[in-house]
Amino acid sequence: MTDPSTEPVVVARDLWRTHGRGPRAHDVLRGTELTALPGEIIGIVGRSGCGKSTLLRILAGLERPDRGSVFWNPGTRAGRPAPGSVAAVFQDAAGSLDPNWSIARSVAEPLARRxxxxxxxxxxxxxxxxxxxxxLDPSLRPARLSGGQCQRVALARAFAARPGLLLADEPTSALDASAAAAILRLLRRAADSGTAVVLVTHDRDAAAALTTRLLGMSDGVLTHIG
Known part of the structure; x- marks a missing residue:
């Protein structure tokens, strides 16, 4: 369980991100702040396009905010998370898998070379x-898998890494009810082992049952709702 005295895994301060230019420009994040501790599961709910996925990409170190800062623990190298400390699963699971790699190679990618x-x-x-x-035959390539199977492979890769921070963007969207429940149990297990989990979902009921904190995002602003 979370120890309030534990050093945060990630701290995001005053994040601003604008998409588009000129009259089409709009603020996706507006002063967004988030702190995640080891063992927490933070749920984020909100309508499509409100900034949830952008926030996760910034927390993963894949996108930079226009303003604001993100601090990762353990360690930060040139403003980025330490290698292997963050794992992310995004909605386009198939797109996150190298089509030329076997499933085994994709899952093994974050494992220690030693x-x-x-x-x-x-x-x-x-x-x-x-x-x-x-x-599943681990020698298969992603093209031979269904969307739901690709989603599970992406989750397997994330769990194998045993990261300090696990970011999951609608991780059960391509799964049936039984498989989705199993994945949520795995997220709970990861948190119990000390991983901080940030879960973006449209399923508010599932998020409320699973999470330590439930946050709502609207127009790029996070608010505490449970």
Whole structure:
């Protein structure tokens, strides 16, 4: 469980991000702030286009804010999270997998290079089993998988990394009810092991049941709602 005295995994301060130019420009984030502690699951709900995914991309170090700062722990290298400290699963799971890589290689990507080949394979198979893909041939390429399977592979890759911060953008959107419930249990398990989880979802009921804090986003502003 979360220890209030624990150092934050990530702190985002006064984030501003504008998309578009001229008369079409609009502020996607407007002074957004967020702090996540180890063991927390922070749920973020809001309508499409309100800035949720942009916030996650900034927290992942994949996009920079126009103004504001993000601080990661452990360590920051040139304003970016330390390698392996952050894992992200976005809505386009298939697009996040290299089409020329086998599933095994994609899941193994974040694993420590010092592991033996046998240990890496064992970790990959365990990660796939954890998301219900224990029977999947790990030599397959993403093109041979369904959208739901690609979503699970992306989740397996994230869980295998055992990051300090796990960012999940609608991670159950391509899954049936049973598979979605299993993934939410895995997010709970990750948090119980000390990972900070930030979950973006349209399912407010599921978020309320799972999360430590529930936040709403509207017009680029986060507010506490539960």
């Amino acid at each position: 592991l033996t080949r046998q240990a890496r394979r064992a970790a990959v198979l365990e990660a796939l089993r954890s998301v219900g893909l224990g029977d």
